[in-house]
Amino acid sequence: MKFLQSLLIISGLFFATSNMAQAQAIVGSTTTETNIVSTSIKVNGVGCSSDIKSISKNIEAIEGVSTCELGKKGATSVFEVSFDPAIASLEDIHAAIEGTPGCKNPNDRPYKVKSKSRE
Numbered sequence: 001m002k003f004l005q006s007l008l009i010i011s012g013l014f015f016a017t018s019n020m021a022q023a024q025a026i027v028g029s030t031t032t033e034t035n036i037v038s039t040s041i042k043v044n045g046v047g048c049s050s051d052i053k054s055i056s057k058n059i060e061a062i063e064g065v066s067t068c069e070l071g072k073k074g075a076t077s078v079f080e081v082s083f084d085p086a087i088a089s090l091e092d093i094h095a096a097i098e099g100t101p102g103c104k105n106p107n108d109r110p111y112k113v114k115s116k117s118r119e
Contacts, residue, residue: 042114046077064088
């Protein structure tokens with residue numbers, strides 16, 4: 001009888017630990033690490049708050065971009081952008097900025113990235 005009880009306890013422990021190992025393997029396989037990069041992008045041609053909103057909206061629409069905030073407004077405005085370089089690139093972000101229509105004339109593309117530095 002003691003042998004049977006011991007066998008049941010041991011088998012129960014074995015199945016419990018194997019299920020925990022499987023659960024950890026599943027959790028480990030679905031967890032991904034992201035390396036978020038923050039950068040400042042200088043943009044010429046920004047004249048009003050509508051420009052800022054339009055540019056920020058286009059940047060944040062890019063998959064992999066987590067935030068886009070205005071750092072400084074002026075003749076050259078600075079946008080602070082956080083993104084995952086494994087998903088989005090600086091080239092994508094620059095293209096979104098320069099592809100944003102102007103608020104005065106939607107056919108114009110007045111915004112220019114001042115310095116196109118690499119990541």
